[in-house]
Amino acid sequence: xxxxxxCCEKTDRRGALKAPFTAxxxxxxxxxxxxxxxxxxxxxxxxxxxxxxxxxxxxxxxxVKDFLAEVPLIAPTYFSVGNHERYSVNSDAFMTMARNxxxxxxxxxxxxLRDDLVIAGIPSQVQVSGTSHxxxxxxxxxxxxxxxxxHHPEYYPRFIQGHGVDLTVSGHAHGGQIQLFGRGxxxxxxxxxxxxxxxxxxxxxLLISRGMTNNVMAPxxxxxxxxxxxxxxxxxx
Numbered sequence: 001x002x003x004x005x006x007c008c009e010k011t012d013r014r015g016a017l018k019a020p021f022t023a024x025x026x027x028x029x030x031x032x033x034x035x036x037x038x039x040x041x042x043x044x045x046x047x048x049x050x051x052x053x054x055x056x057x058x059x060x061x062x063x064v065k066d067f068l069a070e071v072p073l074i075a076p077t078y079f080s081v082g083n084h085e086r087y088s089v090n091s092d093a094f095m096t097m098a099r100n101x102x103x104x105x106x107x108x109x110x111x112x113l114r115d116d117l118v119i120a121g122i123p124s125q126v127q128v129s130g131t132s133h134x135x136x137x138x139x140x141x142x143x144x145x146x147x148x149x150x151h152h153p154e155y156y157p158r159f160i161q162g163h164g165v166d167l168t169v170s171g172h173a174h175g176g177q178i179q180l181f182g183r184g185x186x187x188x189x190x191x192x193x194x195x196x197x198x199x200x201x202x203x204x205x206l207l208i209s210r211g212m213t214n215n216v217m218a219p220x221x222x223x224x225x226x227x228x229x230x231x232x233x234x235x236x237x
Contacts, residue, residue, distance in 0.1 A: 027211050
């Protein structure tokens with residue numbers, strides 16, 4: 001597996017953020033190994049997991065169990081449910097294990113990380129619920145920089161955009177699997193030639209991870225698995 005570390009920075013032009021904040025984004029691990037990133041995680045303020053720790057096509061959870069036991073002890077770790085957690089036959093057992101770990105499940109919750117920074121989560125859903133809409137309404141009124149975890153980037157233009165969220169962090173698209181001329185070939189939920197696959201979009205209001213592990217048989221091309229290191233900085237920094 002070829003996995004790279006992608007470093008990116010977003011400046012808070014709204015003026016809500018008072019000090020820098022660094023986070024590691026671990027999306028779409030799919031019960032894959034993670035030993036290669038442990039040293040990098042020592043230097044972040046938080047670890048963000050926008051879904052798919054599980055691989056629903058596998059019955060083994062070896063790496064997931066190790067992740068829950070080790071990673072939240074390195075830095076505060078925040079998790080939002082992805083489609084693999086939702087569709088897994090072991091979904092209830094996983095959620096029980098996750099809630100009993102040090103990882104913090106933030107779906108339909110607003111949690112204050114600092115006086116100037118709040119985080120919330122919207123889970124993978126068959127149909128976006130009224131609960132999620134109400135969460136966004138409350139979140140738009142929260143004081144400070146508003147950081148949202150939502151596994152599905154295709155949710156962003158449908159109902160997140162325009163709700164005062166400063167940054168939405170997603171995964172799921174796997175970078176379009178194959179990148180040709182700067183565009184992905186296919187992404188679940190978007191189909192052929194998807195418009196939202198990797199990196200920043202909409203004036204840096206949406207950030208999409210290519211994912212940590214390739215869990216399908218289709219190869220990747222010009223599209224390595226990645227860990228994102230995100231640095232949020234105030235406008236005056």
